[in-house]
Amino acid sequence: MRSRLATAGVFIAALAATALLVWRSPLPADDAFRGTLTILPLILAVLREIHLRGPRPLSWAGTAGELAGLVILGVLVFTRSHLSLALADEVLAAGLLLILAVRVARQTRALRPLLGDRLPGRPSFLFFCLPLTVYLALLPWSAGHRQVDGDEPYYLLVTHSLAYDFDADLTNNYAHGDWRHFMSRPIAPQPGDPVGTHGERYSRHNEMLPLMLVPAYRVAGKMGALATMAALTAALAWLVLRLARHYSPERPGETLAAYALAAFGPPLLLYSYQVWVEVPAALLAALALDRILTLDSRETRGSWRLKEWLGIGLPVLFLPLVKIRFVLIAVPILLLAWWYAGRPKRPVLILGGLLGALAGGMLLYNQLVYSNPLKIHTWQEVDPASYGLASYLKGGFGLFYDAAFGLFGCAPAWLVLIPAVGLLVARRSRLLFHLTALSVPYLAVVAPRLEWYGGWSPPFRYALIALPLLAVALVPLLADLSGPGGDERPGAWTLLAGLGALTLVLTLLWVTVPGWTYNFADGRTYLLDTLSGRLGMDVARFFPSSARVRTATWVWPVVTIPLLPLLWWLPRAPRSRSAAVLVGVALLLAAAALLPAAAARVPSGVIEMEDPQVWKSGGHPQPERWVIERTRHRGGWTLGVGETLKAPVVAGGRRVKIRLYGEFIRNQPVPFTLDIQEGDCRLATWRPARSRVWEVIEIGPVDWKAGEPLVLSAHGEYPPGEINGAILDRVEMEWR
């Protein structure tokens, strides 16, 4: 009774403090930390409550340290404007996030006894509360530092229309500028949006997700909608624990570690404060799979109760309503349900019929409204047979390895999936079958597409539905870390420490600068661009990209797929954990040290002209920055008459054969030439004859002096009007 009163008192005080801060914050209205400060009392109260309800108290010294850190950073938040330090907001946000990370790590460990010796059927509510608290704590910062992007604003506009107009007609919403309720940049209808018979504007996105967001949006606007998404994401994280009981029930500790990576690491953490259909889709798929596997463990499998109809039937029917392409997940779920439920005919026939009717109805509706059953897509696009092996490899590897959009690129700790999957294969785990059955039909359609990367979305968008099972896949591997008698796997700990430290740093970066997870599909990332710009060298070439295929795109999978399992399964050694952890961190730092050195020493093979390390006196990127389906275009730089490019070159020999890919743009009937120079020494002059035709200009082999840059300068006349120019895609350098 006393503790309940104390809890009530703390929450009342926290609410009062939050209300007071809403009413009269000591920070200005446009301050970056105003929202965070406002919800801080509530976040602290919830964390305290989780701590008190947890089975194991946290150490007082750790709590004191966290509070001391919070106080110091809090004081700095108030003084930062007077210190005039660059990027002070971001640095302090990263500091606060680090304190939150420490708290979450300690709290997650302290919750371990709640899972008992065998994973429970219904994991504690605290495993939902903890991630939700983290997501809500991040919300004010992330929402304040990133405009909703990609499809998000359109989902929110539909939500707004449903909430206030009770319809999906967006005509009035565009006219009134209702986007102002959740963003400051105006939006216009998307290409392919349907237009009604009387000129009504609709969105091509389904209304299912907006319908879920409407109540919270109506109460708290954009923040309410985003909080709903955070709750959905937290529920998905909780389901990882619930799903794991079907595969490794006797491994609660390892499951907790996998849950922590899924819940608190990218990419789920990044999706928690955004509006993407992939999160509810993953939630529905996980719910259905959990119910199917529960049914499998029951003796009376054939008879479906209300729980099965709700737990399997609703997700199967809701998935296409969330997005039509999720019918490719609904069908495998239905088949799995049939298989594990003892092959009953009635439920599967009913659900199959309903699903067929639903999908058919949607296709018909699309045909009527959009004149295309697939809205803006074509049948050829979704036909797996219309793509070659290269497309599958590019998209498939890209979803995992791509530096900009891949799972490993955003959170390298997930690289341990490679040995994990190897272990599942070796053990012929049914998890692998479920993972394949659920995701392969869907990914077979999505991965080879030109837009496999998602399109103005955070990383791993299209494969997010597989994330809960991927997390569960880690459990057997983590169980292999320690052997009998306390022997450890030093290679595994080395790997976990190095990748874990890198993931932590990247997580701090992605959350602190949310916009940096929205890369362009041009083979680069904001992070690698910044590094290349700072070092004046091409750093991006060492990282895989499926948007701009290069050697690293294939080297990384070929090297890591055999190497990581080998490293993981190095022979066990007694008491080797802390040594291995130190080695892992030291190796990470050594790899970081090697990167600038490698950029300065590895010979230049390909120079992409639009890259940041290439100095430009003028011109512009080609295609323009916001072009849709960027991978359809050759990325290049348009160089006009009188303009120059200067690219740093790392010589790989004394002589080089140069191949320049360029397209002449004739705007005036006057001569145009492009000088190709080694520093100040002209090697060749390109005099294009045909306009709008890609040409390959080959030079050499010619002598090349080490240290000299490659200079391309355009010459010609300047008649009135638009001048001539050339799009320069890339230069290949073959050293001899």
Place this chain on the structure above:
Amino acid sequence: MNEISLSQPLRNVPLRLLVPLGALAAMAAFAGRDTAAAGTAEGLYLAVLAAAALLPVGWLAPDPQMELGLGAVLATAVLWALPPGPARGATVMLVLAATLAVAAARRLLISPASPAVLVPLAVSLQMLLRGELLFHPVLSVRLLVALLALPVASALAVALLARSRGPVLPLIAAGVAVALAPGFNVASTLALLALAAGDALGRKDLGKPARAVALAVVLAPIAWQPSYGVAVAVCGLALAWPRLGLALAVAVAIVLEIVFKPSATSMILHVSALPLLLPAALLPQRERAWNVLAAALLAATVPLLPDLSTLAAPLGLAALAVRPGAPFTVPQRVWTGALLAGTALLSSYPWLRQGPLTESIALLGLPPGPGLAAWVAVLFLGLAGLGVWMGRGWSDPLRSLRLAGLSAACLALALLLRLPATGTPLLTPQLPVVLEASRPAWEAGLPLGQSVKSVVIESSLANGAELPVGTPVAIVQLAGPAGRTVDWTLKAGEDTGEWAALREDVAREGRSAPPAWASWAAGGFFGQRYRATHELDRAEPFVHLRIERAPGLPPDLTVALYQLEVRR
């Protein structure tokens, strides 16, 4: 000693070294190729500094050395991610200080305050507090003594004290000494050594040879510098024999008063350091009250030559007299820790303050002196009383935790209450505006109706070392909505100064520059920028600010404006 403390320093030693060295390699590799202006010099300095601070942390941190790995990776990430300049330096130092604090706290919770713990702690602390010595270091005996010998000797002294008196009071004494110096200099080290030797002298079981050695150590400071050394020796003797110590302190105080003739004001100021830095000494152990009196007398009369560190011995003596019960030491521990943290951050790059302790105390809004000492003492007594009252219902760890939290909250509140008024920065950090002969003026509109009470200008001069102090270098003008203007001048040597004042050729000329606001690694020396605050008579609305290079200045002189902040 338990198993952990014995095995700890010996386990994985090469690997513990590998992590800081890895950080050094990663930071240096990036800095060496950084194309940003001044990025290489600063990056290499921070790389060396980080490695030097992390190497002892590798020794100090208990298994698993999470803080070592995290600190190394985060410091490296900061160096890679942030642009060169004060922000990057301050963030790296913050990461290093936090890493050391976590490692020290974790280690001290599980191990006694033995040399194995205190030596790496002291060495790492020295690297943070005296980090400027690592800027273009030349390996010399002097450098090794400053960076290694002094902290090691001090750590051994504290370990000796901790063996007989427990860890808390010697650590407070050392913390105060380190904050005063700042770091471990000769004065603070001699003070700690004399106190340790004096403590040994007081032990009845000490053999004659050891007693002779202890006495020699107590008296040795007199040979180093008689005026200060005698006070140090008396402190050591007072620890062994409190009443004799008080008698000697009275005698020494009289002699010092006669020789140095300190004014009553300065004596009050000096003695106020005792309640200001050590409010817990107001509640000493009954048998140690003589020590506090002796410490007060010596603190009042000892000359502050060369700096505040001459107070280390008297204040150390007073610290060892504090009543050791939790309600009395917890607020003192928080206060000493806060002072040490403030000193460490203000004395380190990029702030490099000459008087970091006084500046960190001044953040509370009052200058260090009797007034502030009274406030601190009253607050401390209140907290101690509360601690005693809390002891009735709660266990000791819980009481300590809550008392520490309350003390920290009081401190944070005091800092927040004294914050400057909300301001509007007019320039983007890191993008200075340069006023030169061809472009002599810069102006900006102020937010409509902005009420201005003061203007803060962060600036520096280039080619301005030759200017006499007081030469106007810029004219600042605020214009109101009705056309009323207020203007004043920015003066060389007072409001701003030469950015390269510490460059060898400029420094040799001996031209005076005001204290620097922030510094940056500018090749072989620290570049400086300065900050001046102009207070208006009263707050009133202004709509426009213009700053113009003063006429008649040498043509090559430029004024760089790093920030202009208008405050309400």
